[in-house]
Amino acid sequence: MITRFAPSPTGPLHLGHAYSALLAHDMARSAGGTFLLRIEDIDQSRARPEWEAQIYDDLEWLGITWDTPVMRQSDRLGSYRDVLKQMWWDGLLYACSCNRRDIQEAASAPQEGAVNYGPDGIIYPGTCRNSVTDRDHYPSEPPPDKALRLDWSTFPKGALEGLSFQETGSGNDEKHRVDLDHLVRNVGDVVLARREMGTSYHLSVVLDDAAQGVTHVVRGEDLFDATHIHVALQAGMGLPTPVYNHHRLIRDNDGKRLAKRDDARAISKYRTDGASPNDIRALIGLTKS
Numbered sequence: 001m002i003t004r005f006a007p008s009p010t011g012p013l014h015l016g017h018a019y020s021a022l023l024a025h026d027m028a029r030s031a032g033g034t035f036l037l038r039i040e041d042i043d044q045s046r047a048r049p050e051w052e053a054q055i056y057d058d059l060e061w062l063g064i065t066w067d068t069p070v071m072r073q074s075d076r077l078g079s080y081r082d083v084l085k086q087m088w089w090d091g092l093l094y095a096c097s098c099n100r101r102d103i104q105e106a107a108s109a110p111q112e113g114a115v116n117y118g119p120d121g122i123i124y125p126g127t128c129r130n131s132v133t134d135r136d137h138y139p140s141e142p143p144p145d146k147a148l149r150l151d152w153s154t155f156p157k158g159a160l161e162g163l164s165f166q167e168t169g170s171g172n173d174e175k176h177r178v179d180l181d182h183l184v185r186n187v188g189d190v191v192l193a194r195r196e197m198g199t200s201y202h203l204s205v206v207l208d209d210a211a212q213g214v215t216h217v218v219r220g221e222d223l224f225d226a227t228h229i230h231v232a233l234q235a236g237m238g239l240p241t242p243v244y245n246h247h248r249l250i251r252d253n254d255g256k257r258l259a260k261r262d263d264a265r266a267i268s269k270y271r272t273d274g275a276s277p278n279d280i281r282a283l284i285g286l287t288k289s
Helices: 017-029 050-061 077-089 102-106 129-130 180-187 200-212 222-236 269-271 277-284
Strands: 004-005 034-041 067-072 094-096 147-150 163-168 174-177 192-193 217-218 242-249
Touching: 004 017, 004 217, 017 034, 017 217, 017 242, 017 269, 017 277, 034 050, 050 269, 077 094, 077 147, 077 192, 077 200, 094 129, 094 192, 102 129, 163 222, 180 222, 192 200, 200 222, 217 222, 222 242, 269 277
Parallel strands: 004 034, 034 067, 163 242, 217 242
Antiparallel strands: 094 147, 147 192, 163 174
16 A cells, blocks of 8 residues: 655645545555655745745654655656647647636636536636637647646547546445546546646646555545546556545534635644644544554
């Protein structure tokens, strides 16, 4: 068993991070497996060295150890770029110049009907895909100044035949089918490279999990819908599909899931107030047996 914890260095770790990291760590260690740490710093506009240093410090304080080396996404931009080029040459991507307002207005147009939402927000209405009339005269290289979207209409349908993934989280142990029609209707053409990053979460997480040999992905249940995207990408690229464990979310007193802005529930705040690692485990319901 190989699990991982993959935080972004854009703010303090909070109780939700503690739950996810401890759960993945405990699963791997109890099985005699490997626990890995990955720093998801593709958003260089928000990533900060001090937050990365705080991640290491908080995890060590919690008693979490990881097998080295630590993977940093900012060191893997060339790998993402190579895959995007191949997908571009294979006709799986198209360039998109739409901003959020453009998408909102297009999706809200009278002829589109009700606005539908997917894992990434409003489902993209296909504005730029529909404007492509001659792919044979597309530039040979993907344009760096535009987002790159996955075109489900050109995705190899055979790659998804009989495709499913195993879910073990939240007391469930069942397989979930990955269906192309579902992806088209309920997900839309997702962004695989943002113009300011050169990649996206969907692409990098799939490539990174494969590169690290992750066998069991442990993450919040809010990412369950995105897993259908990731498993489809794995199949399309001939990569193995891990087992998934989508765990419950740690929420505040109003029932909202915790975010980086919830400094009151930052691990460092509890540490400053005198809490122990076992106190944190008790707060999130992961007491050691």
